[in-house]
Amino acid sequence: MNFLDEFEGKRKRKAGFFDLVIACDSQRGMSKNNALPWRLPAEVKYFRDLTVSVSDPALKNAVIMGRKTWQSLPLKFMPLPGRLNVVLSRDSGFPVPLDVLRCASLDQALDQLSSETVDRLFVIGGADVLRHAMSHQRCSLLYLTEIKQRFDCDTFLPEYEKLFRLLSSSEPQSETGIEYIFKVYERR
Numbered sequence: 001m002n003f004l005d006e007f008e009g010k011r012k013r014k015a016g017f018f019d020l021v022i023a024c025d026s027q028r029g030m031s032k033n034n035a036l037p038w039r040l041p042a043e044v045k046y047f048r049d050l051t052v053s054v055s056d057p058a059l060k061n062a063v064i065m066g067r068k069t070w071q072s073l074p075l076k077f078m079p080l081p082g083r084l085n086v087v088l089s090r091d092s093g094f095p096v097p098l099d100v101l102r103c104a105s106l107d108q109a110l111d112q113l114s115s116e117t118v119d120r121l122f123v124i125g126g127a128d129v130l131r132h133a134m135s136h137q138r139c140s141l142l143y144l145t146e147i148k149q150r151f152d153c154d155t156f157l158p159e160y161e162k163l164f165r166l167l168s169s170s171e172p173q174s175e176t177g178i179e180y181i182f183k184v185y186e187r188r
Contacts, residue, residue, distance in 0.1 A: 018121035023145035029153025037151040059119035069125040142185040
């Protein structure tokens with residue numbers, strides 16, 4: 001049993017709430033030039049497993065992201081498979097595929113998703129979307145991969161320490177010479 005299975009098995013989900021999923025370095029750096037500055041295949045698998053796993057096979061999870069995060073996805077993963085992809089953009093003409101939902105705001109996305117057959121909602125970035133989502137009344141958990149190294153980043157995770165308390169932490173992981181820890185925080 002891995003860290004995620006053990007934690008998720010104990011957790012009661014809150015209907016209508018969303019969780020945050022993010023990875024950052026030791027200085028809260030998340031990306032450089034709209035791309036991840038590290039390559040961690042097991043961490044990507046963790047993200048996928050978390051955001052794809054559903055309690056009922058008839059349902060899907062939704063991943064909500066800003067326009068820049070959407071544009072940073074590799075073309076072969078656009079949209080992220082097995083999930084309802086939601087792109088936040090105030091530009092009503094911003095093009096997205098037919099199977100992707102475009103919303104002007106997080107609140108609009110949450111309203112629209114309440115009528116969909118969605119199991120869980122995950123906000124996955126970018127920094128501006130996370131900043132708003134962290135203080136949102138329907139924010140529940142922060143799934144944070146804490147990378148124990150500093151990278152050259154130009155986008156940073158907003159301060160979260162005062163808004164969340166640590167619930168669970170994995171054993172240290174190591175991949176491609178980089179150590180990281182999976183942590184789960186609950187909104188205070």
